[in-house]
Amino acid sequence: MATVEEVKDYIFKKVESYAGKKQVKVPQMTQDVIEHFGEDNCSKKDVKEALRELIDDEKLVYGYFGGTTIELPHKEGSAN
Amino acid sequence: MSNTPLIDELVKGPWPSFIKDIKRTAEKNEMCKDLLNLLEMSYRDKKTHWKHGGIVGVRGYGGGIIGRYSDSPELYPGVSHFHTVRINQPAGWFYSTSALRYICDLWEKHGSGLTNLHGSTGDMVMLGTTTEHLEDIFTDLSEHGWDLGGSGSDMRTPSCCLGKSRCEFACIDTMAICHDLTNEWQDELHRPAFPYKFKIKIAGCPNDCVASIARSDCSIIGTWRDNIRQDDAAVAKYASGELVYGARADGKVDIKADVVDKCPTGCMSYEGGKLSIDNKNCNRCMHCINLMPQALRVGVDGGATILLGAKAPIVQGALLSSVLVPFIKMDPPYEEFKELIGRIWEFWDENGEARERIGEMIVRIGKGNFVEEVGCDPIPEMICEPRSNPYIFYEEYFEEE
Numbered sequence: 001m002a003t004v005e006e007v008k009d010y011i012f013k014k015v016e017s018y019a020g021k022k023q024v025k026v027p028q029m030t031q032d033v034i035e036h037f038g039e040d041n042c043s044k045k046d047v048k049e050a051l052r053e054l055i056d057d058e059k060l061v062y063g064y065f066g067g068t069t070i071e072l073p074h075k076e077g078s079a080n
Numbered sequence: 081m082s083n084t085p086l087i088d089e090l091v092k093g094p095w096p097s098f099i100k101d102i103k104r105t106a107e108k109n110e111m112c113k114d115l116l117n118l119l120e121m122s123y124r125d126k127k128t129h130w131k132h133g134g135i136v137g138v139r140g141y142g143g144g145i146i147g148r149y150s151d152s153p154e155l156y157p158g159v160s161h162f163h164t165v166r167i168n169q170p171a172g173w174f175y176s177t178s179a180l181r182y183i184c185d186l187w188e189k190h191g192s193g194l195t196n197l198h199g200s201t202g203d204m205v206m207l208g209t210t211t212e213h214l215e216d217i218f219t220d221l222s223e224h225g226w227d228l229g230g231s232g233s234d235m236r237t238p239s240c241c242l243g244k245s246r247c248e249f250a251c252i253d254t255m256a257i258c259h260d261l262t263n264e265w266q267d268e269l270h271r272p273a274f275p276y277k278f279k280i281k282i283a284g285c286p287n288d289c290v291a292s293i294a295r296s297d298c299s300i301i302g303t304w305r306d307n308i309r310q311d312d313a314a315v316a317k318y319a320s321g322e323l324v325y326g327a328r329a330d331g332k333v334d335i336k337a338d339v340v341d342k343c344p345t346g347c348m349s350y351e352g353g354k355l356s357i358d359n360k361n362c363n364r365c366m367h368c369i370n371l372m373p374q375a376l377r378v379g380v381d382g383g384a385t386i387l388l389g390a391k392a393p394i395v396q397g398a399l400l401s402s403v404l405v406p407f408i409k410m411d412p413p414y415e416e417f418k419e420l421i422g423r424i425w426e427f428w429d430e431n432g433e434a435r436e437r438i439g440e441m442i443v444r445i446g447k448g449n450f451v452e453e454v455g456c457d458p459i460p461e462m463i464c465e466p467r468s469n470p471y472i473f474y475e476e477y478f479e480e481e
Contacts, residue, residue, distance in 0.1 A: 025233065026273040027429055044429075052271065055140060062142030063135040067435045068232035068272035076134050 002037040007050035008059075010036060015060055015070055023069040026051065084116050086123040102194065111192040111208055114158030118150055136163055136211055138218040142272040144228025145214060161210040162192070165217060166203035166229035168262065168269075171255035172242040173198065182224060190217045200295065200392075201279060202239025203229035234272035238262050240282035241289045243302075249369065250284030251302030251382035252410045257282050260414060274425070275432030275441075285378060286366045292390070292401070297438050298421065299387040299401045300410070304379030307359040308368070314375035315355045325371050339368045383409045386420070389439025399439040402447070402464030404456060423454045 010033060018024050030047045051070070054060040063069040082088050090099045099116070106112035122129050134147030146164040153160030167183070183204065187193055192208030199205040209217065218228065229237035238261050241247070243254030261280060262269065268278075281292030282300040292299035315335070317323040324331030325338075333339065335355065340348045347361035348368065355375075357368075369376045386408055387401035408416060424438070427450070432441045442450045451458050 025275075025434055027275050027432070028434070030273070030429070048267075048271075048273065051273075052267075055142070055271070058139065061135050062137055062232065062272060064133040064147065064232045066133070067276055068142055068234065071135060074135070 002042045002046065004046065004050050004053065007033060007037070007042060007046055008054055011047070011050055011054060011070075012059055015072060019072050019074075023063065023065055023071065025067055025069055029070065084120040087116065087120050105193045109188070109193045111158045111162070112194065114156035115162070115192065115194075115208065118152065118156045118159050121152070121155075130162075136214065138214050138228070141218075141228060141270045143231040143234045143270055146231050148208075159208070162208040163211065163214065165191070165206040165209060165214075166199065166201075166231055166237065167206065167221065168227045168229040168237050169198060169202050169204050169239065171240055171258040171262075172245055173202075174242070174245070186217065186220055190220075201229070201236045202281075202290075203237050228270070230269045230277075232272040233274045233276050234270070234278070235265050235268040235274070236277055236279045237269065238280040238282065239290060241284050243282075243284040247284055248373070249287060249302075249366070249378055251304050251378055252282070252284055252300070252384050254282040254284045254300075254302070256412065257300065257410055257414065260412065261418075264418065268425075273429075275428060276435045276437050278425075278428075278438065282384075286364045286385075287370065293387060294390050294398075294400055295392070296390055296401065297388065298424075299390065300384045300417075301387065302382060302410075303364050303385050303407065304382050305407050306379035306381040308357055308362065308379060309377040310355065310357065311375050311377075312355070315372065316353065318372050318375055319353065323372075323374055333371055335372075339371055342367055383407050384417075386417070388424070389437075389442050391437045391439050395435050395437075396440050399437075399443070400464075401439065403461045404451070404454075406459065406461040420454070420456075427453050 011029060014029065014032065015024060029051075030044055033047045034042050034044070051060070055062065058073060060070050061073045063071045087099050091097045091103070102112050102116055106116060118129055129151050131149040131151055132147070134149065136147040137145045144166050146166070148162045148164060150156060150159050150162065184195070187195060187206050190209055190213040191206055194207040196205035196207060221227070238258050240254035240258035241250075243250040243252065245255060268274075278298070279296040280298045280300065281290045281296035283290050283292045284302040286301055286303060288299075288301055292301060314323060318325070318333045319335050321332040325333045335350045340350045340355075344365050344367070345361050345363050347358040349356045369378060384407070385403060386405040388404045389399050390401035391399050405420065410417065428438050428441060431445065432438070436444070447462065447464065448458060451462060
């Protein structure tokens with residue numbers, strides 16, 4: 001079984017690798033994580049818990065660009 | 081001469097004007113002055129000067145704040161940030177005056193002072209604030225017992241008609257259901273994880289005063305499964321004109337012409353002063369009850385019809401919702417309904433495309449397939465349009481191949 005820390009680490013690195021290139025949505029990320037760890041080792045509930053911790057710790061933030069995305073915290077250009 | 085001649089045109093005439101409201105608020109709020117100037121520029125240029133979206137929000141929440149930035153901050157700095165805050169409205173939209181005063185005071189302190197009660201999903205909509213104010217607004221609201229509503233790819237704030245609090249037609253306790261579902265699905269409301277938005281509206285009876293059939297992905301519409309309650313003495317009073325209905329000039333109800341002949345299923349007859357209803361064939365349209373509310377009443381065995389799939393035109397065209405469950409009891413703790421929605425979300429999560437509403441997914445994969453996947457038995461009430469494909473393939477046919 002994947003631990004919450006392992007799932008968090010995987011999600012964070014994925015989002016980090018997408019930064020500035022691709023906006024990732026929660027359902028896509030959930031499928032990606034489950035595929036990576038395997039259905040027997042990671043459930044949707046595990047992904048939800050990992051995402052909750054990442055958001056609450058402000059390691060990731062929600063964004064909205066035609067649907068909700070998850071992103072690294074940053075100051076967006078429009079806010080300048 | 082005014083520096084906003086185009087939008088000034090919208091103040092003329094006897095109707096309410098949002099420009100008039102903004103101008104009045106601009107007398108004491110600088111943001112609103114720049115808002116008027118930006119709006120004038122949009123009318124002149126025939127294009128919007130707002131940018132929509134972004135990462136603004138409050139800690140832990142993915143919904144409730146909608147980022148708005150102007151593309152001309154150097155010209156109108158007062159509206160360079162002009163974010164919207166959605167506040168979860170109380171079920172049935174009942175407020176005390178002190179609650180409304182609190183909201184208005186909060187918004188004069190932290191925002192433009194402009195409000196929109198209510199947005200189409202049902203939330204109280206606070207228009208125009210800056211990023212720096214968001215956490216303070218949220219803290220203040222929380223301390224006073226309020227919460228943010230939904231936005232983005234989440235379950236949007238559930239809303240309902242006022243139901244049994246004031247309406248004799250209500251077959252279900254809409255406000256209790258709305259309150260319970262809002263509390264049950266806090267994660268789904270505040271932590272967006274769906275392919276796209278999901279709206280729930282609860283109407284107490286088939287009159288559907290909250291227009292759930294057109295405006296929500298999931299409509300919960302009160303209905304009954306026993307018979308229409310009938311008071312023959314009151315029917316006679318309507319026939320004689322002693323009881324009147326407001327829609328006709330003389331107030332009288334012609335029972336044959338106005339009621340029986342307009343019954344969509346033809347399940348009523350009126351002979352020799354006796355009104356008869358074949359309740360098995362009644363489709364609960366409410367027409368007769370609306371016309372003679374003192375003679376005919378909804379049944380006592382109340383529950384709800386669950387419909388899915390309505391949406392306004394955004395990515396694709398508009399859809400009306402169609403029946404998934406013709407009758408379900410809606411008594412606390414609503415377990416049967418919650419389990420059904422859980423299965424629906426599970427399937428939509430795995431099969432919905434990005435920005436695809438549930439109604440669009442059902443159209444794409446076919447309602448028959450959807451019904452099977454969410455564990456419902458196909459029944460005639462689910463048919464939402466005549467079939468366009470004349471071929472029928474039986475499963476046995478495939479087995480023989």
